Every structure is written in C-alpha cells, then in structure tokens.
C-alpha cells in the first residue's frame with residue numbers, strides 16, 4: 353500500500369510517497385481503508401519537528417481521516433467490514449490503510465459524504481469545545497473570528513452561527529471575507545487594510561465584543577484583547593502567524609475579562625464523555641446541512657506538496673484533503 357512518509361524532519365519537499373506493509377488489526381483495533389486524510393496547519397509544523405507533538409521519523413502526517421472498515425481485530429463488536437467511519441489519530445493517517453483503536457472511531461451517518469466527515473474531527477471538534485466548554489457562548493453574544501476562512505476559523509464561523517452568536521469574521525483579504533459571509537458571518541473586517549479596533553468599536557456601539565476566537569496570534573491578539581467588552585473572553589486557539597503574543601495582563605484587570613486556553617487533544621483524553629457529546633452534536637449538524645464543512649481541494653497523494661503549500665501559503669479555504677482511495 354502507498355503511504356506519505358516523513359523520512360527526516362524538514363519541509364514538505366522532504367516527504368516521500370512510499371510502499372509500506374499493510375497493517376493488521378490487533379485486539380480492540382480496526383483496520384480502515386482511508387479514503388480521505390485531512391491536513392491541518394499543525395501538519396506543516398509536525399514534519400519539521402516544530403509542533404508540541406514530536407513523533408520520531410519515519411511517520412506519516414495527517415491527524416484525521418474518513419474511510420471504510422477493512423478488517424476488525426478480536427473483541428471489536430461496534431464495527432463490521434464495509435462500515436463508513438471517521439476518526440482522529442494525532443498523526444499517521446496519510447496512508448491507504450491504518451490500524452486504530454476502535455474507541456477512536458465514529459460511524460459516519462448515511463447522509464454525510466466521506467469528504468466532509470474527514471475534516472470534521474479536529475477543526476470542528478476544537479471549535480465546539482472552544483465555544484461551548486471554554487467560552488460558554490450564549491445566544492446573541494458577539495463572536496469575533498480571526499483567520500475566519502481557514503480550517504478552524506471557518507468552523508468557528510459556522511458553529512458560532514449555529515449556536516446563535518453574532519459572528520464578525522476577520523481575515524486578510526476581501527475574497528476570504530466574502531467566503532466567510534457565505535458560511536454565516538454577518539459582519540466582516542479586513543485586518544490587512546482596515547483599522548481593526550476602530551471597526552470593532554463601531555460595530556459594537558462602543559461596548560466591545562463578547563468573545564474573540566484567535567487561531568492567528570501575533571499583534572492581532574493584543575488588539576483583539578483591547579476590544580473586549582466587560583467580562584469578555586479571548587480564546588487562545590493557536591499561532592498561525594508564527595508569533596506567540598505576550599499581551600499586558602493589566603488589560604484583563606481593567607475589563608474583568610478572561611484569556612482562556614483551548615487544547616482539544618487534552619480535552620478528548622481528560623473529558624471523553626463531553627467529547628463524545630460534542631462529536632454527536634457535530635455529526636448531527638453536519639448531516640442536516642447546518643454545518644457545510646467546506647472542502648478547499650482534494651489532492652491525490654502524489655500531489656502532497658500542493659496540499660501542504662495551500663496551507664503554508666495562506667491560501668486554504670476550509671479543509672485540505674489528500675485522497676487515498678475511491679469514494680464510491
């Protein structure tokens with residue numbers, strides 16, 4: 353079987369498509385024929401050894417996938433050969449087959465296409481956890497989303513809208529903002545050309561915003577923190593800009609506001625029941641069409657460089673997929 357492999361840490365140019373031995377299902381495991389593996393921003397870091405998770409090469413990137421069950425190991429009763437499934441692995445999904453613990457899989461509902469299911473776990477899982485458990489978002493609150501057309505950003509626009517927020521999408525180009533409007537943003541700010549703080553002040557009648565969803569970091573974070581309302585919440589999602597900001601803490605005192613960290617991978621391990629509830633909510637919203645889960649593009653495994661470049665060149669709108677099998 354084919355696998356995309358990081359043979360030595362470095363840029364995406366160093367990855368290789370190789371033949372690898374097919375896996376076997378041990379007790380409690382399922383072998384999945386991967387149809388789509390989804391890439392996230394962190395895949396561009398993990399292959400360079402710059403992410404918090406540091407697997408030793410050789411390993412495959414891609415932390416989430418959807419496909420069909422090819423074999424079940426002893427003791428697995430929830431799944432049968434042919435079932436459509438999705439799941440997350442941290443890394444390792446960019447191969448035609450993977451073996452994974454049955455507990456890490458969810459069945460894909462009949463009405464949900466596999467390409468949308470592949471990208472649902474991480475970006476949408478992170479975002480529902482962020483807005484529900486961390487921000488405690490209430491209907492009618494204002495939600496500012498930075499990087500609103502990217503993987504987690506678009507998820508925040510869609511889920512924020514589904515939870516009843518007034519979504520203000522923020523991004524670096526007018527095309528990206530028009531795209532975010534199509535997914536539920538009611539207002540937009542181009543932070544490359546507009547006065548970000550002045551616009552937020554005007555849009556909220558001087559009150560400030562209730563929640564900021566920040567996957568970008570850098571200088572935008574302090575500007576967003578300064579734009580929070582009394583008792584506002586700033587969600588620390590990630591640092592796609594490459595800069596971890598160090599905002600002055602007196603701002604939290606003056607606004608009685610919170611900076612709240614979000615770490616989905618730990619949430620899944622530490623609060624499995626809440627995670628399962630979140631996933632069933634996401635699957636039901638996605639199956640009903642309330643979440644559209646936009647796919648930017650599906651790249652064959654040989655075109656992995658283009659897939660990685662869509663993310664690193666800041667071009668990806670929604671989810672970037674590698675296609676490893678037939679989707680019929």
Ligand SMILES: NC(=O)c1ccc[n+]([C@@H]2O[C@H](COP(=O)([O-])OP(=O)(O)OC[C@H]3O[C@@H](n4cnc5c(N)ncnc54)[C@H](OP(=O)(O)O)[C@@H]3O)[C@@H](O)[C@H]2O)c1
Nearest residue numbers: 393478499502503504523524567590591592593614615616
């Ligand atoms: N905390 C968690 O549990 C968790 C879970 C998943 C992801 N994350 C983090 O969330 C962040 C975004 O991940 P993602 O997969 O959504 O990424 P993505 O699809 O590539 O989106 C990132 C967005 O950030 C903006 N950006 C600003 N500077 C950038 C730069 N130098 N390079 C690339 N993008 C830049 C871009 O929007 P504009 O051009 O509009 O600025 C882009 O759309 C990452 O830091 C990731 O590690 C955290």
